[in-house]
Amino acid sequence: MKLNYTFYIIILTIICTITPFQHTFGQGSRYTGNYxxxxxxxxxxxxxxxxxxxxxxxxxxxxxxxxxxxxxxxxxxxxxxxxxxxxxxxxxxxxxxxxxxxxxxxxxxxxxxxxxxxxxxxxxxxxxxxxxxxxxxxxxxxxxxxxxxxxxxxxxxxxxxxxxxxxxxxxxxxxxxxxxxxxxxxxxxxxxxxxxxxxxxxxxxxxxxxxxxxxxxxxxxxxxxxxxxxxxxxxxxxxxxxxxxxxxxxxxxxxxxxxxxxxxxxxxxxxxxxxxxxxxxxxxxxxxxxxxxxxxxxxxxxxxxxxxxxxxxxxxxxxxxxxxxxGLSPINPDDQTPGGGTTNPNNPDDENPGNGSVEKPGTPIPNLPIINNDPSITIYLDNYNRACINISGRQSSALVMIADSNGRLIHQQSLSSYHTVLPNDPIPGTYYVYVKNGNKEHLKQLQIK
Incomplete structure (x- = not known):
């Protein structure tokens, strides 16, 4: 997978020194689709x-x-x-x-x-x-x-x-x-x-x-x-x-x-x-x-x-x-994974980008860090074409960062629960979604239609 140099730096920075985020939690229904x-x-x-x-x-x-x-x-x-x-x-x-x-x-x-x-x-x-x-x-x-x-x-x-x-x-x-x-x-x-x-x-x-x-x-x-x-x-x-x-x-x-x-x-x-x-x-x-x-x-x-x-x-x-x-919530008093959750990916087969390269004119091309996609993190599109993340054993520092096809960072947030629906109605195109949960991580390319 080829990634822009900017996004490479973003991921590398997260891996090396992660910025602390406020631990948030959302009680109640998370569903935003139609009926x-x-x-x-x-x-x-x-x-x-x-x-x-x-x-x-x-x-x-x-x-x-x-x-x-x-x-x-x-x-x-x-x-x-x-x-x-x-x-x-x-x-x-x-x-x-x-x-x-x-x-x-x-x-x-x-x-x-x-x-x-x-x-x-x-x-x-x-x-x-x-x-x-x-x-x-x-x-x-x-x-x-x-x-x-x-x-x-x-x-x-x-x-x-x-x-x-x-x-x-x-x-x-x-x-x-x-x-x-x-x-x-x-x-x-x-x-x-x-x-x-x-x-x-x-x-x-x-x-x-x-x-x-x-x-x-x-x-x-x-x-x-x-x-x-x-x-x-x-x-x-x-x-x-x-x-x-x-x-x-x-x-x-x-x-x-x-x-x-x-x-x-x-x-x-x-x-x-x-x-x-x-x-x-x-x-x-x-x-x-x-x-x-x-x-x-x-x-x-x-x-x-x-x-x-x-x-x-x-x-x-x-x-x-x-x-x-x-998406609003104060600090949760309990950082334990809830018992259950039923939102499953449409396609459980996950991409593993593995090694890749980055491109920037006039800049030496470093290797993308090897990312072993942890099975406790799932990134997928649901039936409503929404980007979703499921995390088992979520830690308070869990976060997601999203870049567009050019490697520009367009969204980041802390992850507040087992299941997270990312912002609705993105422009069709290619996106890179990176999730880090403690020492576990996952990187996946999503194609929004």
Missing amino acids: KKSGQVTFTNQKNLVIEGLEINNVEGPAIQVLNCENVTIRYNRITNVGKKPAIYIFNSKNVTIVDNSLENVQSGLVAGTSQGIKFEYNDVLNVLGSLRGGSVIGVMAQFNNVSGAGNSISYNANENLPGQSSTEDIINIFNSNGTAQSPIVIRGNWIRGGGPSTSGGGINIGDYGGSYQITENNILVDPGNYGIGISGGNNMTMRNNKVFGKKNSFTNVGLTACNWYESVSKSHSIRVENNAINYTNKNGLVNTWWFYQNIEPVTGRETNYYDSKINASILPDQIIGRARS
Whole structure:
């Protein structure tokens, strides 16, 4: 592959001395493509199914229903105005990934029952309606009900509930569900703003009606309801590194709660609650940081949790819905690769440019550095002719640089997540895309048509 001398210098500079970039992260849907209008859809007894690109509006729900299915991906859909039942309902199914969807004014976002391997990641949910428009059940952004086994996750979603336009119970609820010691149920990196007016519901509730092996970590919650985060029972429960703020409201009570409400079902043990930062004001105007009940003790790490008066509503940015699509994001509290992701390249066969030459009149032509294209980095064009990058094991310093066919640098950015869509609508032509992730790198030529 021949590259202009300028681009050679750019790559060589990156390889030798990489410039630090701010670590950014985008919660919520990253999809910026088109949708096809559709009515409600139900799939029963199917395998290896992809449900994508649908726009479903003004239905009683569920908009998408998956029953007795296996290996299903639900992605790139927009669902609005689902008043009486969950927007997405999963039952008795295995290995279902719900990713990069936008939900608005829905009774609930996702309810998954009696299933295994469920991932609800990188979704935008604006206004959980609950019973506000005739729904007969409580409103949640996402609920696992009797979900079990490995590979279950509710992570990196953005949820905003506007006062008067929403009515939530537990925004995230894990009910009678069991992960495994090697692969706990994970609730990680979600941004939640707004909840209530329920006097019993709140932000994130794990261990509801027991269960085991569940982890809630690195979530940020602002005004989520009666409580912020809580453990309601079960065993092998972990709640760590979360930030919670709640201002005084008629329904607010406590920032963090841990109590076995289902002692008659099972005894609690192996409970860990650590390094959570709380500033929560109850309905009486008193700071009420946490409440631990004796039937869940001993709690490992209890002394590491703390009240922080500096925590306020600004722990979340003004815009959280649609933020990932706009490319805006503050620093992510957690630099771990999310569990899953379903965006795969159309052509997995990757070019390896290897050695090449550069050209510049009157300048000696050096050899292009040998670049061993690491398989953890994939550069490809998707179905919408967009340049995309997938990185497994992304580091905070990961970045991409793009040059045109003449070697001129035209774009660079830090890479904020497993999957990144580069700026839309480039001029047709040849581009060189270089990605560096720690000591791993990848260089590929893309032809935009």
